Amino acid sequence: xxxxxxxxxxxxxxxxxxxxxxxxxxxxxxxxxxxxxxxxxxxxxxxxxxxxxxxxxxxxxxxxxxxxxxxxxxxxxxxxxxxxxxxxxxxxxxxxxxxxxxxxxxxxxxxxxxxxxxxxxxxxxxxxxxxxxxxxxxxxxxxx
Amino acid sequence: xxxxxxxxxxxxxxxxxxxxxxxxxxxxxxxxxxxxxxxxxxxxxxxxxxxxxxxxxxxxxxxxxxxxxxxxxxxxxxxxxxxxxxxxxxxxxxxx
Numbered sequence: 450x451x452x453x454x455x456x457x458x459x460x461x462x463x464x465x466x467x468x469x470x471x472x473x474x475x476x477x478x479x480x481x482x483x484x485x486x487x488x489x490x491x492x493x494x495x496x497x498x499x500x501x502x503x504x505x506x507x508x509x510x511x512x513x514x515x516x517x518x519x520x521x522x523x524x525x526x527x528x529x530x531x532x533x534x535x536x537x538x539x540x541x542x543x544x545x546x547x548x549x550x551x552x553x554x555x556x557x558x559x560x561x562x563x564x565x566x567x568x569x570x571x572x573x574x575x576x577x578x579x580x581x582x583x584x585x586x587x588x589x590x591x592x593x
Numbered sequence: 594x595x596x597x598x599x600x601x602x603x604x605x606x607x608x609x610x611x612x613x614x615x616x617x618x619x620x621x622x623x624x625x626x627x628x629x630x631x632x633x634x635x636x637x638x639x640x641x642x643x644x645x646x647x648x649x650x651x652x653x654x655x656x657x658x659x660x661x662x663x664x665x666x667x668x669x670x671x672x673x674x675x676x677x678x679x680x681x682x683x684x685x686x687x688x689x
Binding site: 455456457458459460461 | 598603604605607611639645646648667
């Protein structure tokens with residue numbers, strides 16, 4: 450039981466402040482799955498004609514987009530972790546830290562590898578963090 | 594009438610003077626008798642949102658009070674311009 454409850458006074462630094470959303474991380478994870486699927490689809494063609502500039506161009510673009518969205522995904526997850534979630538949210542989600550840790554490690558794996566199963570696993574984990582975000586937000590609204 | 598109040602600070606825009614989750618004791622008395630001064634740390638009503646904010650007064654002009662966070666990233670008068678005196682409620686006394 451809390452003996453004292455203090456009103457909050459804000460010292461915001463973000464513009465726009467206090468607006469957080471898990472959607473960018475989900476879109477980035479979906480993009481990673483899509484890029485891995487495209488790389489998988491073109492890899493035989495690349496193996497057979499590695500000097501074909503068009504094949505080389507396509508595969509380079511897919512890798513570039515995968516890399517960029519992995520960076521976005523990691524950044525967005527870390528923003529939620531450091532700025533949105535608070536210590537008291539651990540009461541609602543006790544394993545929050547390990548879930549975030551596993552997710553960002555999986556993002557790194559997806560940067561280093563082309564592995565459709567792991568890309569899909571990443572999307573599942575990112576969606577899970579999105580669900581946690583919604584749950585925490587609902588709890589905060591309930592508690593005022 | 595409230596003369597003193599304790600607030601819990603949320604946010605980092607007043608680093609390194611006030612840290613996120615610090616508590617502050619403020620007084621409503623000083624500005625009943627005197628105008629706020631440059632460098633005062635104040636609690637004010639946000640001009641557009643229904644929240645209280647803590648900032649430092651950095652400029653005083655005819656149009657009102659320019660308030661800023663101590664940290665380089667701050668949502669303050671640079672964003673919402675000067676605020677009138679009527680929005681300035683209390684003066685910071687103590688951080689803990």
